[in-house]
Amino acid sequence: MDLIIEYQGQLLSGTWVTVKLAVLSLLIAVMFGLLGAWAKLSKNLLAQKTAAGYTTIVRGVPDLVLILLVFFGGQELANQIGSLTGLWDYAEISQFAAGVGTIGVVFGGYMTETFRGAILAIPRGQIEAGVACGMSRFTIFRRIIWPQMVRYALPGFSNNWLVQIKSTALVSVIGLQDVVYNGFVAGRSTRQLFTFMFAVLMIYLVLTAISDAGLRWLDKKYSKGIVRSEDG
Amino acid sequence: MGEAIIQFLDTWSPIDIVLIAQNFDRFLLGAWITLKLTGLSLIIGGIISIPLAIIRAGNNPFLNAPVWAFTYLFRGTPLLVQTYLIYYGLGQFEWIRETALWQPVLSQAWYCALIAFSLNTAAYTTELLRGSIITTSKGEIEAAKACGFSNSMRLRRIVLPSAFRRALPAYSNEVIFMLHGSVVASTITIQDLLGVGRWLNGRYYLAYEGFITAAVLYLIIVLLISKGFRIWEKHWLAHLYPQDAVKVKPKKGLASFRV
Numbered sequence: 455m456d457l458i459i460e461y462q463g464q465l466l467s468g469t470w471v472t473v474k475l476a477v478l479s480l481l482i483a484v485m486f487g488l489l490g491a492w493a494k495l496s497k498n499l500l501a502q503k504t505a506a507g508y509t510t511i512v513r514g515v516p517d518l519v520l521i522l523l524v525f526f527g528g529q530e531l532a533n534q535i536g537s538l539t540g541l542w543d544y545a546e547i548s549q550f551a552a553g554v555g556t557i558g559v560v561f562g563g564y565m566t567e568t569f570r571g572a573i574l575a576i577p578r579g580q581i582e583a584g585v586a587c588g589m590s591r592f593t594i595f596r597r598i599i600w601p602q603m604v605r606y607a608l609p610g611f612s613n614n615w616l617v618q619i620k621s622t623a624l625v626s627v628i629g630l631q632d633v634v635y636n637g638f639v640a641g642r643s644t645r646q647l648f649t650f651m652f653a654v655l656m657i658y659l660v661l662t663a664i665s666d667a668g669l670r671w672l673d674k675k676y677s678k679g680i681v682r683s684e685d686g
Numbered sequence: 687m688g689e690a691i692i693q694f695l696d697t698w699s700p701i702d703i704v705l706i707a708q709n710f711d712r713f714l715l716g717a718w719i720t721l722k723l724t725g726l727s728l729i730i731g732g733i734i735s736i737p738l739a740i741i742r743a744g745n746n747p748f749l750n751a752p753v754w755a756f757t758y759l760f761r762g763t764p765l766l767v768q769t770y771l772i773y774y775g776l777g778q779f780e781w782i783r784e785t786a787l788w789q790p791v792l793s794q795a796w797y798c799a800l801i802a803f804s805l806n807t808a809a810y811t812t813e814l815l816r817g818s819i820i821t822t823s824k825g826e827i828e829a830a831k832a833c834g835f836s837n838s839m840r841l842r843r844i845v846l847p848s849a850f851r852r853a854l855p856a857y858s859n860e861v862i863f864m865l866h867g868s869v870v871a872s873t874i875t876i877q878d879l880l881g882v883g884r885w886l887n888g889r890y891y892l893a894y895e896g897f898i899t900a901a902v903l904y905l906i907i908v909l910l911i912s913k914g915f916r917i918w919e920k921h922w923l924a925h926l927y928p929q930d931a932v933k934v935k936p937k938k939g940l941a942s943f944r945v
Contacts, residue, residue: 515905623766652771
């Protein structure tokens with residue numbers, strides 16, 4: 455316990471990196487999810503096929519493989535493009551950028567499925583009613599689709615987010631100094647790896663508990679006026 | 687002809703396909719290690735999860751609380767950290783290093799990964815099974831009671847068979863998640879599919895080849911697994927589909943009618 459307190463600086467700064475990584479990649483995931491859901495539901499065949507290929511690949515390949523590919527391969531690719539076009543000499547992709555980008559895009563694939571399902575759950579008649587009232591497409595989205603989509607998507611969204619926080623641990627493999635990396639280094643130098651890894655586990659439990667509370671609050675907010683059946 | 691193809695690939699392919707082909711047997715071996723590790727973890731975790739799920743579905747608080755704590759801990763934290771805790775962490779304790787289990791089991795990366803993965807999937811499967819056990823319809827249980835089934839017989843004959851079936855779609859996700867999670871093994875020196883990819887890249891100082899090959903092989907395995915589960919679901923959940931969805935082949939010579 456004394457050791458944990460001695461190393462709390464490293465653990466806390468690592469936790470902060472983990473939180474930043476998770477939140478930023480969530481923003482990317484939501485953007486890609488909305489885009490993907492729109493593409494999957496559009497009438498454009500090319501958009502449909504692209505979105506289908508995207509979700510199949512990012513949900514089929516393990517995230518660590520993609521993180522490694524983006525971090526090492528992306529660097530090489532950037533340099534090759536640079537030397538071919540002569541636009542830049544040497545490009546470097548940081549561990550943080552590779553982690554945020556990859557995890558964001560991967561979970562965008564999961565979000566795509568969640569959002570698609572949520573949009574399909576909205577009764578078609580409501581959208582037709584919006585059209586009949588002369589609402590623009592944007593107004594229909596803002597007033598009819600969005601508020602209900604959030605409610606329908608929330609259970610799947612919560613699930614994705616909880617998986618996503620845990621996935622951020624994998625970025626420590628490419629050397630990002632997140633909570634796992636810092637805990638590991640501290641544990642190795644003090645020869646107390648069990649103590650430090652256990653502390654890291656507890657930090658993750660706290661993070662998931664906080665998000666759980668937040669998500670429950672959101673669920674309440676967006677379910678106002680909805681009567682749920684008893685045995686739901 | 688073969689020479690010409692190799693020559694052509696050597697000069698024109700952006701990635702070194704010849705090198706991948708030369709090392710392909712290693713990749714297959716890596717894929718086999720991945721499948722073995724995932725499969726064994728799923729079997730061990732599955733066996734552990736059945737009694738735990740029955741406990742979680744019941745209402746004995748003394749049994750329920752520790753099982754809940756176990757599933758909460760393992761579901762709320764990353765598999766990577768759980769694996770590190772077991773592989774690197776256990777050596778911290780002198781008394782563990784002195785037990786007979788240390789040398790043959792607990793100091794070996796393979797067994798540590800197997801233990802961590804099994805416990806992890808046991809936790810997820812427990813909650814999943816609990817969910818499908820408690821949604822067994824009341825009528826079925828009442829009918830079993832009325833027929834004089836004992837508690838264990840009711841569980842064995844009525845509750846579990848239908849709970850397993852209803853858990854199948856969610857379980858296919860868990861299987862794929864476990865396969866994805868098994869890449870963690872490559873971080874503790876195991877030469878699984880990703881481990882081979884990392885080895886190839888490290889040995890020949892490459893950036894893409896090893897990872898791309900591993901990614902494609904993982905994708906193929908995942909697609910095969912989900913295809914398999916879909917066939918399995920059609921068989922075991924046939925009674926839940928709407929009647930029209932089940933294609934009934936009309937027998938020749940008889941007036942065709944829908945069942």
